[in-house]
Amino acid sequence: MFSQAEENYLKNIYSLHSEVNKSVNTNLLATKMNTKPSSVTDMLKKLAVKDLVDYKKYQGVSLTDKGEIIALKVIRKHRLWEYFLVEKLHYNWEEVHEIAEQLEHIKSESLTNNLDSFLHFPKFDPHGDPIPDKNGRIPINNAICLLDLKVGNLGILNSVKDSSKSFLNYLNKKNIALGDRIKIIDMEEFDNSIHIETRTHHMVLSKDVAKNLYLKHFK
Amino acid sequence: MFSQAEENYLKNIYSLHSEVNKSVNTNLLATKMNTKPSSVTDMLKKLAVKDLVDYKKYQGVSLTDKGEIIALKVIRKHRLWEYFLVEKLHYNWEEVHEIAEQLEHIKSESLTNNLDSFLHFPKFDPHGDPIPDKNGRIPINNAICLLDLKVGNLGILNSVKDSSKSFLNYLNKKNIALGDRIKIIDMEEFDNSIHIETRTHHMVLSKDVAKNLYLKHFK
DNA sequence: ATATGCTTTTAGATATATCTAAATATTTAT
DNA sequence: ATAAATATTTAGATATATCTAAAAGCATAT
Ligand SMILES: [Mn+2]
Ligand SMILES: [Mn+2]
Ligand SMILES: [Mn+2]
Ligand SMILES: [Mn+2]
Numbered sequence: 001m002f003s004q005a006e007e008n009y010l011k012n013i014y015s016l017h018s019e020v021n022k023s024v025n026t027n028l029l030a031t032k033m034n035t036k037p038s039s040v041t042d043m044l045k046k047l048a049v050k051d052l053v054d055y056k057k058y059q060g061v062s063l064t065d066k067g068e069i070i071a072l073k074v075i076r077k078h079r080l081w082e083y084f085l086v087e088k089l090h091y092n093w094e095e096v097h098e099i100a101e102q103l104e105h106i107k108s109e110s111l112t113n114n115l116d117s118f119l120h121f122p123k124f125d126p127h128g129d130p131i132p133d134k135n136g137r138i139p140i141n142n143a144i145c146l147l148d149l150k151v152g153n154l155g156i157l158n159s160v161k162d163s164s165k166s167f168l169n170y171l172n173k174k175n176i177a178l179g180d181r182i183k184i185i186d187m188e189e190f191d192n193s194i195h196i197e198t199r200t201h202h203m204v205l206s207k208d209v210a211k212n213l214y215l216k217h218f219k
Numbered sequence: 220m221f222s223q224a225e226e227n228y229l230k231n232i233y234s235l236h237s238e239v240n241k242s243v244n245t246n247l248l249a250t251k252m253n254t255k256p257s258s259v260t261d262m263l264k265k266l267a268v269k270d271l272v273d274y275k276k277y278q279g280v281s282l283t284d285k286g287e288i289i290a291l292k293v294i295r296k297h298r299l300w301e302y303f304l305v306e307k308l309h310y311n312w313e314e315v316h317e318i319a320e321q322l323e324h325i326k327s328e329s330l331t332n333n334l335d336s337f338l339h340f341p342k343f344d345p346h347g348d349p350i351p352d353k354n355g356r357i358p359i360n361n362a363i364c365l366l367d368l369k370v371g372n373l374g375i376l377n378s379v380k381d382s383s384k385s386f387l388n389y390l391n392k393k394n395i396a397l398g399d400r401i402k403i404i405d406m407e408e409f410d411n412s413i414h415i416e417t418r419t420h421h422m423v424l425s426k427d428v429a430k431n432l433y434l435k436h437f438k
Numbered sequence: 439a440t441a442t443g444c445t446t447t448t449a450g451a452t453a454t455a456t457c458t459a460a461a462t463a464t465t466t467a468t
Numbered sequence: 469a470t471a472a473a474t475a476t477t478t479a480g481a482t483a484t485a486t487c488t489a490a491a492a493g494c495a496t497a498t
Contacts, residue, residue, distance in 0.1 A: 005485060026446055039486055041447055046484090058446060058493065089333040099327050106321045114308040224455060245476055258456055260477055265454090277463060277476060 002052075004105045007074045008033065009043050010052060011104075013063055014071035023060030072136040073112075078104035079125035079132075080115050086126040087119065093126040093178075094168030127168075128159025128178050128214070143214035146182070146194060147207065154183045155215030162212040174203060182215060221271075223324045226293045227252065228262050229271060230323075232282055233290035242279035291355040292331075297323035298344035298351075299334050305345040306338065312345040312397075313387030346387075347378025347397050347433070362433035365401070365413060366426065373402045374434030381431040393422060401434060 002010075012032050016024045026044070030037045048055040052067035063071060081103040085096040113134055116122075123139060124130055130138045143158040157180045160167070171177070176198065185202070186195040192207035205213075221229075231251050235243045245263070249256040267274040271286035282290060300322040304315040332353055335341075342358060343349055349357045362377040376399045379386070390396070395417065404421070405414035411426035424432075 003484075027444090035485095036487065037446060038448080038488080042485075085330075089330070089337055091333070095329075099325070099330055102325045102327070106318070108318050108321070110314075111304075111308070111318055114310070118308055222454075246474090254455095255457065256476060257458080257478080261455075 001107065002070060005043065006047065006050075006052070007070065007105055009040075009047060010063065010067050010071040011074045011078075013053065013061060014068065014075065017062060023054075023062045025060045029061070069136055072132045072138070074104050076132040076134075076136075077106065077112050079129055080112065080119065080122070082125045082127070083119055083122045083131070084115060087122075092168075092172075093163075094165045094172065096126060097163040098165070124159075126178075127163045128157075143216045146184075146196075146205070146210040146213040146215055147192065149184055149215065151184050151187055153215075154181065156180070156217045157182055157213060158216040159214045160212055161214065167209075167212060170209065175201065176213075182213075220326065221289060224262065225266060225269075225271070226289065226324055228259075228266060229282065229286050229290040230293045230297075232272065232280060233287065233294065236281060242273075242281045244279045248280070288355055291351045291357070293323050295351040295353075295355070296325065296331055298348055299331065299338065299341070301344045301346070302338055302341045302350070303334060306341075311387075311391075312382075313384045313391065315345060316382040317384070343378075345397075346382045347376075362435045365403075365415075365424070365429040365432040365434055366411065368403055368434065370403050370406055372434075373400065375399070375436050376401055376432060377435040378433045379431055380433065386428075386431060389428065394420065395432075401432075 009029075012029060013024050016028060016032060020028075026037045026040050030040045033040070044053060044055045044061050047053040047061075047067065051064055052070065053061045053063055055061045078100045081100045082096040085091040085099060086093060091099075116134065121133075122131055128143075130141050132138045141159070144155075149155065157176065157178050159178070160171070162168075180198050183197040184194060185197050188194070192210070193204055194207075194210045195202070195204050228248075231248060232243050235247060235251060239247075245256045245259050249259045252259070263272060263274045263280050266272040266280075266286065270283055271289065272280045272282055274280045297319045300319045301315040304310040304318060305312060310318075335353065340352075341350055347362075349360050351357045360378070363374075368374065376395065376397055378397070379390070381387075399417050402416045403413060404416050407413070411429070412423050413426075413429045414421070414423050
């Protein structure tokens with residue numbers, strides 16, 4: 001039905017849209033997808049013709065209902081496969097995103113749903129991201145970015161925004177994992193670095209790390 | 220490393236080669252791959268440049284060692300995924316080939332080997348075809364085509380050559396499955412149809428059916 | 439309100455994988 | 469041995485997805 005390239009555009013438009021909450025612009029999408037703005041423009045025209053995105057020259061792009069349905073299906077497959085890789089094949093959380101980038105494009109509704117059932121309908125992937133159900137519904141996730149908390153707040157690490165090997169290996173090295181209790185000891189105005197306390201350690205995280213950590217149940 | 224198109228050519232050259240036991244010709248490959256002879260010629264040139272096939276104009280094609288290694292990896296993945304789909308996701312044997320056509324192109328050696336281990340290193344796929352191990356070794360399978368047996372011979376259905384939905388649904392309807400005992404009651408010279416007896420039924424199979432059935436342990 | 443710079447689009451090129459139609463080589467039959 | 473039939477390749481076209489370089493639109497700062 002849709003090519004891998006098209007599916008990747010839809011997926012990335014979806015995820016940028018949920019970050020910026022307004023129509024996504026060409027350069028941002030190009031950066032995110034590691035391609036050139038001119039390539040993005042070409043593809044957006046094509047997706048617009050297929051009624052998958054709303055796109056007007058120079059005005060940015062957003063998904064149509066039809067486009068969002070496709071995006072959510074790809075995201076559902078991506079996260080289900082990641083869960084499979086960790087739970088059944090014993091991969092670590094830093095190894096699975098790359099492989100799931102391929103598996104997310106396998107076309108078979110029945111495969112997706114049978115996999116879901118085999119895994120007992122998991123609600124979250126190994127990075128804490130919610131898995132859309134077969135109707136495209138996602139549990140709302142009110143986790144808050146570590147950067148937006150205040151000194152003294154306490155929370156449980158709920159999810160990571162960056163699923164790259166390099167970021168997750170950094171967390172591994174620092175012994176930080178999903179579910180960890182994190183307390184904010186201090187925030188440095190100058191560089192937005194954050195001094196935190198976990199159950200076992202004290203450490204200072206840079207802004208670039210903190211912006212990818214999302215917490216829940218804080219107070 | 221290699222595109223899906225290239226992998227599909229290598230796989231099909233491999234399987235035709237093991238059928239005809241001489242270099243594979245353009246038209247045969249075109250028919251098998253549902254494409255045109257001119258497309259085949261184009262691709263063979265490309266594969267020859269990459270040293271994956273030996274190809275001389277008008278002389279047919281065969282795999283180089285390098286090409287055979289790739290082909291066996293694709294076949295290994297295809298059959299492991301088929302086994303997974305049947306054993307873990309409870310698909311029927313007629314449903315899995317199509318999905319495996321996609322899964323066979325996922326690129327990750329570790330995924331293939333972890334899947335193999337998760338499945339406890341199966342030796343045969345749901346159609347009775349041998350699964351190459353991680354070194355590309357295949358258990359030799361001396362099953363014999365039903366067409367090549369004689370009246371009075373007795374055997375166990377070992378594998379099917381055609382894994383298409385339509386053929387396997389035909390076998391389902393006739394209540395024929397791998398492992399069934401089959402005895403040859405009569406062979407009709409005129410149209411090569413074969414009268415067989417299973418544990419429960421008598422039936423007549425056409426030549427087109429019989430040529431896709433392979434038996435073992437006959438006498 | 440206009441010039442400057444940033445963003446976006448267009449024009450034209452490249453690479454892959456296909457196709458149809460025409461040309462050429464090989465095989466087979468007379 | 470030649471002609472006819474068949475198989476294969478070439479030439480030229482199409483579709484997708486990308487790129488670079490140049491042109492055009494938009495935002496904003498003086
Ligand atoms: Mn991921
Ligand atoms: Mn992808
Ligand atoms: Mn198969
Ligand atoms: Mn394939």
